[in-house]
Amino acid sequence: MIAQQIVNGLMLGGVYVMVAVAFTLAIGVLNFLNFSIPGIFMVAGMVSWAALKSGQHWLLAFGFALMASAVVGVAVYFLTYRPSSDSDPEVPLVSSLGFLVLLENLIVLWLGSDQQSYPAIIADFNFRAGSIIVGGAQFLSLALSLAFVIALSLSLRFTNLGRQVRAIAESRRTASILGVNVGSVVPRVFVLSALFTGAGGILFAISYLQVSSSMGESIGFKGISAMIIGGMGNIWGAVAGGLLIGLVEILSTQFLGADFVNIGVYGLLLALLIIKPEGLFGMAVAREKL
Amino acid sequence: MSMLLSMQNLSKAFGGLEVVRELSFDVPERTATALIGPNGAGKTTVFNLISGVYPVTSGSIRFRGSDIVNLPSRYRIKRGIARSFQNIRLIPRLSVIDNLLIGQHVTLTRPFDVMRPFRLVRDHEWICAAKAELSAFGLGQYADEPVGLLPYGIRKRVDLIRATLSSPSVLMLDEPAAGLNASETRELHSHLDTLKERGVTLLVIEHDMQFIRSVCEKIVVLNFGCKIAEGSFDQVRTDEQVREAYLGAEQAA
Amino acid sequence: MSGYLTGLIVLLALNTIAAYGVYLPMAAGQLNLGIAGFMAIGAYASAYLTNVCGWPALAAIAAGGGTAAILAFVVAMPILRTQGIYLSLATFALGQVICAILLNLEVVGGAAGYPVSTHIEASTVVAVTVVVVSLVYLMSTTRVPIYLAAVKNDPLVADLLGLNVKALGVAALTAGATIAGVGGALYAHYFNYVEAQYFGVMLSTYTVLYVLLGGTQSVLGPLVGAAIFTIVPEALRSSSQWRYAIFALFIILFMALRPQGLITRGLTRRRAQAAVQGGTTAS
Numbered sequence A: 001m002i003a004q005q006i007v008n009g010l011m012l013g014g015v016y017v018m019v020a021v022a023f024t025l026a027i028g029v030l031n032f033l034n035f036s037i038p039g040i041f042m043v044a045g046m047v048s049w050a051a052l053k054s055g056q057h058w059l060l061a062f063g064f065a066l067m068a069s070a071v072v073g074v075a076v077y078f079l080t081y082r083p084s085s086d087s088d089p090e091v092p093l094v095s096s097l098g099f100l101v102l103l104e105n106l107i108v109l110w111l112g113s114d115q116q117s118y119p120a121i122i123a124d125f126n127f128r129a130g131s132i133i134v135g136g137a138q139f140l141s142l143a144l145s146l147a148f149v150i151a152l153s154l155s156l157r158f159t160n161l162g163r164q165v166r167a168i169a170e171s172r173r174t175a176s177i178l179g180v181n182v183g184s185v186v187p188r189v190f191v192l193s194a195l196f197t198g199a200g201g202i203l204f205a206i207s208y209l210q211v212s213s214s215m216g217e218s219i220g221f222k223g224i225s226a227m228i229i230g231g232m233g234n235i236w237g238a239v240a241g242g243l244l245i246g247l248v249e250i251l252s253t254q255f256l257g258a259d260f261v262n263i264g265v266y267g268l269l270l271a272l273l274i275i276k277p278e279g280l281f282g283m284a285v286a287r288e289k290l
Numbered sequence B: 001m002s003m004l005l006s007m008q009n010l011s012k013a014f015g016g017l018e019v020v021r022e023l024s025f026d027v028p029e030r031t032a033t034a035l036i037g038p039n040g041a042g043k044t045t046v047f048n049l050i051s052g053v054y055p056v057t058s059g060s061i062r063f064r065g066s067d068i069v070n071l072p073s074r075y076r077i078k079r080g081i082a083r084s085f086q087n088i089r090l091i092p093r094l095s096v097i098d099n100l101l102i103g104q105h106v107t108l109t110r111p112f113d114v115m116r117p118f119r120l121v122r123d124h125e126w127i128c129a130a131k132a133e134l135s136a137f138g139l140g141q142y143a144d145e146p147v148g149l150l151p152y153g154i155r156k157r158v159d160l161i162r163a164t165l166s167s168p169s170v171l172m173l174d175e176p177a178a179g180l181n182a183s184e185t186r187e188l189h190s191h192l193d194t195l196k197e198r199g200v201t202l203l204v205i206e207h208d209m210q211f212i213r214s215v216c217e218k219i220v221v222l223n224f225g226c227k228i229a230e231g232s233f234d235q236v237r238t239d240e241q242v243r244e245a246y247l248g249a250e251q252a253a
Numbered sequence C: 001m002s003g004y005l006t007g008l009i010v011l012l013a014l015n016t017i018a019a020y021g022v023y024l025p026m027a028a029g030q031l032n033l034g035i036a037g038f039m040a041i042g043a044y045a046s047a048y049l050t051n052v053c054g055w056p057a058l059a060a061i062a063a064g065g066g067t068a069a070i071l072a073f074v075v076a077m078p079i080l081r082t083q084g085i086y087l088s089l090a091t092f093a094l095g096q097v098i099c100a101i102l103l104n105l106e107v108v109g110g111a112a113g114y115p116v117s118t119h120i121e122a123s124t125v126v127a128v129t130v131v132v133v134s135l136v137y138l139m140s141t142t143r144v145p146i147y148l149a150a151v152k153n154d155p156l157v158a159d160l161l162g163l164n165v166k167a168l169g170v171a172a173l174t175a176g177a178t179i180a181g182v183g184g185a186l187y188a189h190y191f192n193y194v195e196a197q198y199f200g201v202m203l204s205t206y207t208v209l210y211v212l213l214g215g216t217q218s219v220l221g222p223l224v225g226a227a228i229f230t231i232v233p234e235a236l237r238s239s240s241q242w243r244y245a246i247f248a249l250f251i252i253l254f255m256a257l258r259p260q261g262l263i264t265r266g267l268t269r270r271r272a273q274a275a276v277q278g279g280t281t282a283s
Helices: A002-030 A037-053 A058-084 A090-111 A136-158 A160-170 A172-177 A182-208 A215-230 A235-256 A258-275 B043-051 B073-079 B096-103 B125-136 B152-164 B182-197 B209-215 B233-237 B240-247 C003-027 C035-051 C057-079 C084-104 C122-140 C144-153 C155-160 C165-191 C201-214 C221-236 C240-257 C265-276
Strands: A126-129 A132-135 B003-014 B017-028 B032-036 B058-063 B081-083 B170-174 B201-205 B218-223 B226-231
Touching: A002 A037, A002 A132, A002 A136, A002 A160, A002 A182, A002 A215, A002 A235, A037 A058, A037 A090, A037 A182, A037 A215, A058 A090, A058 A182, A058 C240, A090 A215, A090 C084, A090 C201, A090 C240, A126 A136, A132 A136, A136 A160, A136 A182, A136 A235, A160 A172, A160 A182, A172 A182, A182 A215, A215 A235, A215 A258, A215 C084, A215 C201, A235 A258, A258 C057, A258 C084, B003 B043, B003 B201, B017 B043, B017 B058, B017 B201, B017 B218, B017 B226, B032 B043, B032 B209, B043 B073, B043 B081, B043 B170, B043 B201, B073 B081, B073 C155, B081 B152, B096 B125, B096 B152, B096 C144, B125 B152, B152 B170, B152 B182, B182 B201, B182 B209, B201 B209, B218 B233, B218 B240, B226 B233, B226 B240, C003 C035, C003 C122, C003 C144, C003 C165, C003 C201, C003 C221, C035 C057, C035 C084, C035 C165, C035 C201, C057 C084, C057 C122, C057 C165, C084 C201, C122 C144, C122 C165, C144 C155, C144 C165, C155 C165, C201 C221, C201 C240, C221 C240
Parallel strands: B032 B201, B032 B218, B081 B170, B170 B201
Antiparallel strands: A126 A132, B003 B017, B003 B058, B218 B226
């Protein structure tokens, strides 16, 4: 019934939230549509799987995965963002697409392109709330996503680094003039963004017990959609967008069939981009001044 | 003397912020009129309203007697209203000639001119016309240079020439002398003289008072979106309100 | 001519067409990340016409392009209201939607794919490609590329100079989609099989990437990019993943070091000037 589907949708949404927030950090702070993020999502999932398969403890496996995410994040910063601050904005976007292609192909070369089943870290338990069954792992995943986002939001608001990040998001030049060390804060935003999407990959893996080299494409791009639907540059908008996409996906699977999921999700994205490009909670894009 | 361009109670507000208020002034034909005022007075906004970049909040803009406030911006250059830009706005990667060809657009007469493979023709009339105009203003040697590599003063004049290629009736110039050294300013002056000889009406935003005095017959002074004075240079210079606006109340003595 | 070489030439031809399908909208400032969707439309529409309606191949291919054109025209107005990144995302979303719809359309095979009965020879593919490239070259000698550059660079000023910015944008999007549609139709009738999964976002991505590699400033750029993408990996003779990985690395390095791509305006102009002046360069 609907209530069950809604719950399932929200839990799937939790994963999308992580990716959407990662994108939001990039767009909001750096004005950079970082298409490598779906790639990092996939890398984290696959690396943690490989580590687990070779017998590592899950803590170590997750650690490796997150470290790999961070490393890729930094590589993207150095090779994509830094060289191109003054040219066409499509250049870093395209370069980040290049990273996505690179990551996907490297992983296939290393681990193959098959879908792999992921070991169940969290004991397979469910709990019931009334007539609704909630998968333990998925619930944990949703809870953790929200916790991470809250932590992020709080640190943006209350820590020094957070203030500097917000200053840069507001105006790079002004922040720089005011003494913010843009050169050291920006790479950290990249790392933060990479960690978020990497964590999302791990959460997806432990909830849905499968990983593949193409999970970036399928999940990651929906994360972009979530970000846009919620409103670019707005973290809580990304949360709303992520949960909404999760809902749309599960409900359209239920009522229209699995085949129509993509039509539903991307159709919604397309409609929104045309009608209200600033998303549900974003601010209208400023008009150009002459 | 007929009024080519006439603002009548022109007002523009952005949200709650009134940038232009009940502005009325005329631009006589075949003369040069200056639009001056402290920064933020609304001068560029007036240009944007005349060009059609912003819709008018209220009032009218009459060009040769008919109100153009509802005319979409892209048709206004065809009517004869052209402009140059404060920050130039040429296309840096294209050559000077290519930039000028864009300016020629409104002069194209035949329906499929845009699709005409003119580059296959050696010395096509369009290129010749653009080059001729360039040479008329002494800049012929820069024809094939990419605009982005040219010095500021040259680019400013190319921006002007692009505007004049449309054979406008009125040419609006937004701070044409800004950033120019003395010799470049002299070149600009003679450039504008040539335009006046051709019968083009000029409306100029400028801060360089010497320049205005030698180029413009009429001056309109704006402050906070309103007209505070209008007349010849000497009339305006001694106006009490103008002195106050520029110099501050205590200094106006 | 060996089968291997023929296959390579066909691949080069198809990649070249796809490249020009991306190049035209890009000249107007539109990054079309959904170009594969239009290829799919061309492929499926033309395949349906030859399979079910018995059309001759060439007519069907033209109609495939036409179908893509119609769709592009219909969505162009609303999509072009978005700009910059939003436009790229909208085209991406459009490509995904088209793909997803085709995946579910049982009348053309759905997820199982759609076999195409009529076969065209490699020579046909190459001939059509040559025609398309010639048309694009012809267009590059008109005012259109300059106008598109104006629209891309400074749409506000373009409008004030009297250009119909909207119309130019729609034309660029539609022309690019038409070319992509023809490319998809050629693909369908040469390989005699299409499946919607092939026309996904990665195909659009690869195409966009090699167009940018070749450079968008000159009309030769897309051809060069397609050539590199097609031929160099063959020379390396490695597995397809290695090729894509190396290609991706290439792109990343290029965007970092020479974002204008390989063939730039300056390069072609200096050659032309040298030719005109009989061998001596001016600057």
